[in-house]
Amino acid sequence: MAEGYIELSNVKKSFGPKHVLNGVTLSVPKGHSLVVIGGSGTGKSVMLKCVLGLLQPDSGSIRIAGEEVVGLKGKARDAYLSRFGMLFQGAALFDSLAVWENVAFGLIQGRHMARAKARDIAFEKLGQVGLTPEVGNLYPAELSGGMQKRVGLARAIAADPEIIFFDEPTTGLDPIMADVINNLIVDCVKRLGATTVSITHDMASARKIADDIAMIFKGEIIWQGPARTIDQSGNPYVDQFIHGRAEGPIQMDVLKP
Amino acid sequence: MNIFAHIGRATLALLAEVGRVALFLKDALLQGLTPKIFVRQILEQMMRIGYFSLPVVGLTAFFTGGALALQIYLGSSRFNAESLVASIVALGITRELGPVLAGLMVAGRVGASIAAELGTMRVTEQIDALVTLATNPFKYLVGPRIIAAVVTLPILVGIADVIGIMGGYIVGTRSIGLNGYAYIRNTADFLEFDDVTSGLIKAAVFGFIIAVMGCYHGFNSKGGAQGVGRATTNAVVSSAILILAANFALTSLLFAE
């Protein structure tokens, strides 16, 4: 495979005795949308945090546009991060700031834009995720979980970043709003030419937004391929996951009554 | 169980903690106190740390000044040395009790709130979100709190000095029956510039301790509400102990003839 825009090779990460990533190797071409699927607790969020440098991988290499990014510091790291947008699984909104200030944060602090201009952009992005201007003046604690998620999404795309990570963008949304968000993600890739990595459990969403799909299991990528081939993957783990069957090679550690 | 193993483990844990605090301190100083400076954050923290601590610190100083006057009167009347009341109150408040009690009260009020706020931001990934928005959390969160505490604590203590001496004056003139004019003249004659400045220097150091310990424990909290609670307790206890220890060290240093 040609050198991807985002390239992880053999990334490992443990927390004490607990091995979370056991050598993740993954490649995303520029302008592509990769969806990562996989069971709960298999290390999907940890993988994104390693790429962002929020967690330090124990070993392995992560390259963005051919440049090694593990261990970047100071200015180089800020410059690197300003190319990213990230939607956190738990939204992670700043609860001391109003909703619009959350969305405008990267523009004002990271890009030194004037507050008034950043405010206009923030309200525009809020509109794109289906939130009315009144919501912009509320505080995150006054929003429902799904609304917080959408604000997080607006914040992630506010600065029109080159690379966007979405950690479960549609979890907690109603099916219609989930589809609106799916369209928005597709649009980000098309319009901005952004490269995106999304994590989801929602196969409908995955099929809609993915160019490629990768499946992670026990800290390793066990399958990666174009989205349309997922039904013919020939991989029993993937088959079990996309059909949501309790029986199969993936065993959930639950106590049977 | 072997008692030496216990002692050894406790010693190692303590040394490890000291090392972690030292590393945090390095980042706080090199990253938090160098440009870029977030003026808005500094002003906001000055309000929260300084202005809103005024009532607590003022009341503490007032009652302490009053109690001190009463005690000194009860003690010194045995030697017919009532004229000492004013001067000892002034010395005691400006050199020791003003800074120490203000420091301890602010440690309880502000140290706890800093640790709780940053701890919550840590466990809800808000600090990670800051990083992904290309904003250094040491500059945005830690630096402004340290600057605000170091600047406002001396101001608070200056005010506490005045209120404490006033407390002594009120008790001295109203309930003990000292001459008001003589009380003020005794205070003014006896009090030297160095008495006040030594207290203000102490206050700045205490402010530094409070902000650093609050931020350190908040930043390193993990594990949800319980972890934040633990961080809050540790922040208050450690800053209170450090304040008392630093006070002893500073007293020996500043008043070494």
Ligand SMILES: Nc1ncnc2c1ncn2[C@@H]1O[C@H](COP(=O)(O)OP(=O)(O)OP(=O)(O)O)[C@@H](O)[C@H]1O
């Ligand atoms: N900071 C941390 N300290 C210790 N263990 C961690 C930490 N972060 C994650 N883990 C562990 O790593 C494993 C993977 O976590 P991760 O959040 O990546 O899961 P996930 O694949 O995103 O799951 P989900 O789909 O439920 O979000 C979990 O078992 C978790 O306990």
Ligand SMILES: [Mg+2]
């Ligand atoms: Mg996750």
